[in-house]
Amino acid sequence: MPAACHFCGITKQQIKRCKGPWAICHMALFLGEIMAMHEIIWHGRGGQGVVLAAQILAEAAYIQGFPGVTSAPTFGPERRGAPLTASTRISNESIRTFSQIGSADIAVILDETLFETATSEGRIKESGLVIVNSTLTPQQIRPVGNFTVATVDATGIAREYHLSMNGSPVVNTSLLGALSMASGLISLENIEKGLKKKMPQDKASLNFQAIQTAFKRTLYVGSNPKFRTQEKS
Amino acid sequence: MSDVRIITGNEAAALAVKLAEPGVIAAYPITPQTKLAEVLSEYVESGELEAEYIRVESEHSSLTVCISASTVGARVFTATSANGLLYMHEQLHWAAGSRLPVVMCCVNRGVGAPWSIFNDHQDSFSQRDTGWIQLYCRDNQDILDTIIQAYRIAEEVYIPVMVCYDGFILSHTMMPVEIPDAGMVKKFLPPYKPHTTLSPDDPKTINSVFFATRRENSEGILCDGYMDMRHKLQTAFEKSGKVIKNASREWAAMTGRDHGGLIWEYMTEDAELILTGMGSIATEATLAADALRDEGIRAGVVGIRAYRPFPKEEVVQAFKKATAIAVFEKCISYGYEGGVCSDLKAAFYGTDIKTPIHDYIVGLGGRDVKTGEIVDAARTTLESIRAGKTGNKTIWLNCYTG
Numbered sequence: 001m002p003a004a005c006h007f008c009g010i011t012k013q014q015i016k017r018c019k020g021p022w023a024i025c026h027m028a029l030f031l032g033e034i035m036a037m038h039e040i041i042w043h044g045r046g047g048q049g050v051v052l053a054a055q056i057l058a059e060a061a062y063i064q065g066f067p068g069v070t071s072a073p074t075f076g077p078e079r080r081g082a083p084l085t086a087s088t089r090i091s092n093e094s095i096r097t098f099s100q101i102g103s104a105d106i107a108v109i110l111d112e113t114l115f116e117t118a119t120s121e122g123r124i125k126e127s128g129l130v131i132v133n134s135t136l137t138p139q140q141i142r143p144v145g146n147f148t149v150a151t152v153d154a155t156g157i158a159r160e161y162h163l164s165m166n167g168s169p170v171v172n173t174s175l176l177g178a179l180s181m182a183s184g185l186i187s188l189e190n191i192e193k194g195l196k197k198k199m200p201q202d203k204a205s206l207n208f209q210a211i212q213t214a215f216k217r218t219l220y221v222g223s224n225p226k227f228r229t230q231e232k233s
Numbered sequence: 234m235s236d237v238r239i240i241t242g243n244e245a246a247a248l249a250v251k252l253a254e255p256g257v258i259a260a261y262p263i264t265p266q267t268k269l270a271e272v273l274s275e276y277v278e279s280g281e282l283e284a285e286y287i288r289v290e291s292e293h294s295s296l297t298v299c300i301s302a303s304t305v306g307a308r309v310f311t312a313t314s315a316n317g318l319l320y321m322h323e324q325l326h327w328a329a330g331s332r333l334p335v336v337m338c339c340v341n342r343g344v345g346a347p348w349s350i351f352n353d354h355q356d357s358f359s360q361r362d363t364g365w366i367q368l369y370c371r372d373n374q375d376i377l378d379t380i381i382q383a384y385r386i387a388e389e390v391y392i393p394v395m396v397c398y399d400g401f402i403l404s405h406t407m408m409p410v411e412i413p414d415a416g417m418v419k420k421f422l423p424p425y426k427p428h429t430t431l432s433p434d435d436p437k438t439i440n441s442v443f444f445a446t447r448r449e450n451s452e453g454i455l456c457d458g459y460m461d462m463r464h465k466l467q468t469a470f471e472k473s474g475k476v477i478k479n480a481s482r483e484w485a486a487m488t489g490r491d492h493g494g495l496i497w498e499y500m501t502e503d504a505e506l507i508l509t510g511m512g513s514i515a516t517e518a519t520l521a522a523d524a525l526r527d528e529g530i531r532a533g534v535v536g537i538r539a540y541r542p543f544p545k546e547e548v549v550q551a552f553k554k555a556t557a558i559a560v561f562e563k564c565i566s567y568g569y570e571g572g573v574c575s576d577l578k579a580a581f582y583g584t585d586i587k588t589p590i591h592d593y594i595v596g597l598g599g600r601d602v603k604t605g606e607i608v609d610a611a612r613t614t615l616e617s618i619r620a621g622k623t624g625n626k627t628i629w630l631n632c633y634t635g
Contacts, residue, residue, distance in 0.1 A: 055239070058407060059239055062237075062409060067409070068409075069239060069407075070406050070407060071406070071407045073405060094372075096516045096519050097520055097604055098399075098402045098513050098516070098517060099517060099601050100601045100603075
């Protein structure tokens with residue numbers, strides 16, 4: 001066990017004061033010994049599977065060994081097509097907060113038109129991560145805030161794999177692949193296991209192909225590339 | 234290997250009910266009902282749970298069905314929220330007065346008007362004096378474990394039990410919950426033995442008009458009057474605290490999960506500042522206590538699990554060393570203050586506890602309460618008391634209207 005984090009030099013005792021890239025860089029060092037909470041917020045529209053994606057991530061994180069996970073829908077009446085959010089919290093200890101997420105560590109945006117709302121003042125932590133379903137590159141998106149941007153064309157991938165529901169492409173699962181790639185927080189293997197807990201085998205395996213493709217095609221750019229702790233396959 | 238599932242509060246409740254194996258479930262399936270009733274109907278439909286599932290036209294009727302079924306010897310369950318609970322009001326008294334061990338979940342939501350589907354405790358708080366035991370849950374594991382314990386408690390003291398948990402905040406949030414083994418639950422929960430059974434073979438009249446005085450019946454036996462029956466209910470309540478604690482202790486011995494009997498404590502040992510509340514807000518307050526300790530303030534939390542019977546002796550013990558108390562509660566007795574605050578003050582009366590209490594009314598109709606806000610409020614309380622301001626206060630947190 002090294003005495004301090006490679007990236008920012010912080011010691012285990014100072015971990016709560018970390019101003020670095022949302023503590024993920026310390027995870028590899030102090031896994032299981034520190035309290036680090038990751039707050040992920042999912043933005044999409046009613047019917048896009050925002051809530052399910054938040055749940056799959058919670059399942060995958062629990063399988064990965066995080067004892068504290070929660071997932072919750074926005075507390076409100078949901079309507080098809082209306083903007084809504086869901087959240088996932090992931091932690092090394094049991095989660096004791098049930099309030100709504102203020103500033104997220106990671107925002108995943110299923111519908112690009114929600115980018116502005118999702119990244120408005122205070123919604124993302126400084127040096128957080130924003131993952132967008134978009135055909136644009138992260139450079140073309142040009143974030144105003146000080147956060148890392150990752151993009152993946154989840155809609156295109158959904159079409160390739162004929163993933164659709166009621167005529168609309170299913171993009172939620174592909175974004176899990178992008179999240180795995182850009183954050184390095186949860187492995188693809190565990191996302192696959194989480195997926196199988198939430199859908200039947202045949203559906204899960206088709207969705208997992210899309211996830212793997214999304215993982216490979218995810219582009220990212222940011223002030224701090226350390227989000228990516230996994231090697232590209 | 235233990236069976237851990239990542240589920241909502243409603244799913245945890247439904248699993249607990251399934252494990253308790255009620256013979257009759259009655260529910261009104263429309264708003265403000267939650268998914269709990271729906272999941273139970275699926276268990277009955279699939280045959281996983283052998284129970285009579287009776288859909289009714291109102292909450293008043295759903296509790297009436299439970300009262301009737303319990304009277305003829307069935308273990309029963311129902312669930313409701315908000316205005317649905319209020320609509321049951323008359324039957325809540327009836328179930329308690331009949332001394333029937335009905336177990337019901339109240340998924341706590343704000344009461345209309347104006348309409349709200351979001352969380353607060355005004356619904357169950359306003360049913361405080363109906364003669365039901367009220368237990369408040371701090372997370373989804375607590376919901377599952379408390380429902381199983383509730384049957385054991387209700388059937389031992391013949392008082393109905395309301396298991397209360399926060400709407401949306403717990404009811405719709407998924408988190409890991411350990412599911413106990415069915416055999417173990419059976420061992421913990423002996424079969425229901427009714428105190429009286431109605432049967433065509435032994436016809437009786439029950440709950441007919443009771444007179445004010447004690448009277449002899451047709452066989453010349455001196456029977457209780459109405460007031461004596463009420464006294465018996467109160468006496469049973471006074472004994473129920475011990476039964477609740479025992480159930481909790483035995484469950485903890487079997488499962489390793491202890492949610493406290495009547496109250497639970499977090500870092501209160503050396504605490505100068507104690508935060509308190511019921512349900513998920515008390516869980517959130519434990520994080521606030523951690524943060525306050527990081528600042529050098531010795532903070533702790535007391536979670537009130539049993540609101541009725543009110544744990545008078547336990548709170549006196551738990552709060553006796555505190556120099557400041559901050560209550561965070563999601564209900565109000567209009568024209569006075571929050572219910573937990575009043576009850577704490579009453580419990581402390583005549584003891585050495587003269588600590589000022591600040592009563593924070595929070596989260597009504599689902600208004601978000603963040604850990605940081607609890608930290609700030611509790612710190613303000615401590616600072617004002619340290620500065621010599623010893624008066625009690627009621628403060629509406631995050632409320633901005635004139």
